[in-house]
Amino acid sequence: MARTSHKAELPSKICLTCGLPFNWRKKWAREWENVRYCSDRCRRSKSSTAVSSAAKKNPIIFTPDVDAS
Numbered sequence: 001m002a003r004t005s006h007k008a009e010l011p012s013k014i015c016l017t018c019g020l021p022f023n024w025r026k027k028w029a030r031e032w033e034n035v036r037y038c039s040d041r042c043r044r045s046k047s048s049t050a051v052s053s054a055a056k057k058n059p060i061i062f063t064p065d066v067d068a069s
Helices: 040-042 044-058
Strands: 012-014 021-023
Touching: 040 044
Parallel strands: none
Antiparallel strands: 012 021
């Protein structure tokens, strides 16, 4: 009888960029310990996400100088 696998039994991780969970894939079998991102898109945008989340925490409020002339 063929062995069936259920997706719930696969290991999962949380993506460092988007924060969503993702499951093990066969193409990651050899390097699962090193996988950090759920997709190439998240891997490419890792630096811009860090900047945007930091900007959300500490927004810079720009107030232009107004001359009362």
